[in-house]
Amino acid sequence: MASQIIEKLKWRYACKKFDPSKKLSEEQIQILKDAFNLTATSYGLQPLKMLVISNQEIKEQLVPLSMDQLQVRDASHVLVICRENTISPDYIKGHFNRVVDIRNTPREILESFEDHLLESFGAKETADVSLWMAKQAYIALGNLLTVCALEGIDACPMEGFEPLKYNDFLGLAEKGLSSVLVLPVGYRAEDDLFSDLKKVRRGVEEVVIEMN
Numbered sequence: 426m427a428s429q430i431i432e433k434l435k436w437r438y439a440c441k442k443f444d445p446s447k448k449l450s451e452e453q454i455q456i457l458k459d460a461f462n463l464t465a466t467s468y469g470l471q472p473l474k475m476l477v478i479s480n481q482e483i484k485e486q487l488v489p490l491s492m493d494q495l496q497v498r499d500a501s502h503v504l505v506i507c508r509e510n511t512i513s514p515d516y517i518k519g520h521f522n523r524v525v526d527i528r529n530t531p532r533e534i535l536e537s538f539e540d541h542l543l544e545s546f547g548a549k550e551t552a553d554v555s556l557w558m559a560k561q562a563y564i565a566l567g568n569l570l571t572v573c574a575l576e577g578i579d580a581c582p583m584e585g586f587e588p589l590k591y592n593d594f595l596g597l598a599e600k601g602l603s604s605v606l607v608l609p610v611g612y613r614a615e616d617d618l619f620s621d622l623k624k625v626r627r628g629v630e631e632v633v634i635e636m637n
């Protein structure tokens with residue numbers, strides 16, 4: 426099993442050219458939605474939302490906002506990982522309400538941790554909270570990349586886009602969101618030259634330090 430996972434991770438690559446005629450099924454998209462929602466986040470606060478764009482006109486209009494990268498036009502779906510614009514006290518309380526509802530945990534057991542989060546988020550600078558939220562988006566990206574690899578779905582992680590223009594075009598401010606990362610998903614084109622290239626990585630011996 427372990428070696429199968431490594432083979433799948435070697436199979437995946439940042440897809441440069443998607444086959445526009447091949448579409449992912451609803452089941453495949455559901456797996457990606459579930460994987461996104463199951464992503465681990467700091468404190469479990471999930472300060473993220475994900476847009477799933479399949480509309481061809483919208484995908485085409487994303488090209489100039491994405492450094493002219495055509496993956497957003499040709500992929501089956503474009504996932505946009507967004508962060509919340511703010512973490513309000515109500516947002517934090519909402520999380521603890523869910524814990525009570527789902528786990529039947531008595532509120533008094535959670536109270537001190539809830540108070541701690543309310544206090545610590547209340548004291549943080551907005552920029553620090555935004556950075557913290559963006560980091561959670563990267564965890565979701567990593568999770569989705571691995572799930573895509575396991576499911577035989579091609580993907581291209583993308584920072585190469587203009588977040589402010591995405592926010593405007595996709596009406597994200599009205600949703601209280603900001604775009605952080607883009608992930609076109611679908612199937613590689615047969616003539617994507619990048620699919621056969623060897624992986625370029627530092628050696629495991631170089632990047633792993635064992636302390637015995």
Ligand SMILES: Cc1cc2nc3c(=O)[nH]c(=O)nc-3n(C[C@H](O)[C@H](O)[C@H](O)COP(=O)(O)O)c2cc1C
Pocket residue numbers: 437438439440441494581582583584585586624
């Ligand atoms: C956060 C992040 C942003 C990236 N942005 C882009 C991008 O905008 N366009 C692109 O073609 N590749 C992008 N890449 C792909 C990387 O260049 C690629 O993952 C890396 O070269 C390793 O190659 P591999 O993923 O094919 O193994 C990005 C990767 C990551 C993780």
